[in-house]
Amino acid sequence: MLLFLGKNRYTKRILNLDNRILVKGSFIMEHGIVKSIILSDKSVLAYEIFGTGFPFILLHGNGNDRTYFANQIPFFAKQFKVIVVDSRGHGKSTGELSQLSYRLMANDLYELFQAEHLKQAYILGFSDGANVAMAFSASYPNKVTKLVLNAGNYSVSGVKLGVRILTDMQYALVKFLGLFSSHFKKRKHIVHLMVAPTGLSKEMLKKITANTLVIVGKKDIIKIEHSMAIASTIPKATFVLIPNQGHLLAKKLPNVFNEEVLHFLVGGESS
Helix, strand or coil: CCECCEEEEEEEEEECCCCCCCCCCCCCCCCCEEEEECCCCEEEEEEEECCCCCCEEEEECCCCCHHHHHCCCCHHHEEEEEECCCCCCCCCCCCCCCCCCCCHHHHHHHHHHHHCCCCCCCEECCCHHHHHHHHHHHCHHEEEEEEEEEECCCHHEECHHHHHHHHHHHHHHHHHHHHCCHHHHHHHHHHHHCCCCCCHHHHHHHHCCCCEEEECCCCCCECCHHHHHHHHCCCCCEEEEEECCCCEEEEEEEEHHHHHHHHHHHCCCCC
């Protein structure tokens, strides 16, 4: 079904899973090539490379690390050079600056492109990783040929109210504990990403030139209308809604998620 919203046309589709074989098990992931680079502010950015082919970068969400994509790496490494990144301040990566922002993390990604001599790549971002992917794709549109956004939000208001309240409470607690613990002091900067303004806007999304797949679960913590607004604002976007799934779609239903993303990457739009 084609919808016309404003000046942009995008494809909207709700998957029918009645005839799908739903697999919730795990894929077997072998070790890749573990690498790291020193960023311009002396922070360390850690990442791991699997497979060969066209570069496909995976960006995890808030509080996660690259192992979040354990069910995607072996699947996509059969066809692509999969690069899974520990975002600044997460996993094995460090963060020398006192605050985190999606634009800063997008600049980290640009330094990774330079270090790995990448001219272009596909990018998949989950949650905060999707926000980083949007920031990067808007700032460096010629670097991204295809973009997959799973549960991103360009505005804090795109998160459901109950989740925002719980996140505010979490931030207040972590901020207090950070007065006494270096662990929680570091954690405070990570949680702050979820309560602070994103630094993104619809005007930025309009600068994204890559073919884009916006894929979310119907029960996601991101409002469906917000995800649809992202799809309607990015000039060449496809929106796919997965019924009965929440925020951890890629982890809970990897076979459906992986098939949708792969079809988008190799065949154009998701079908």
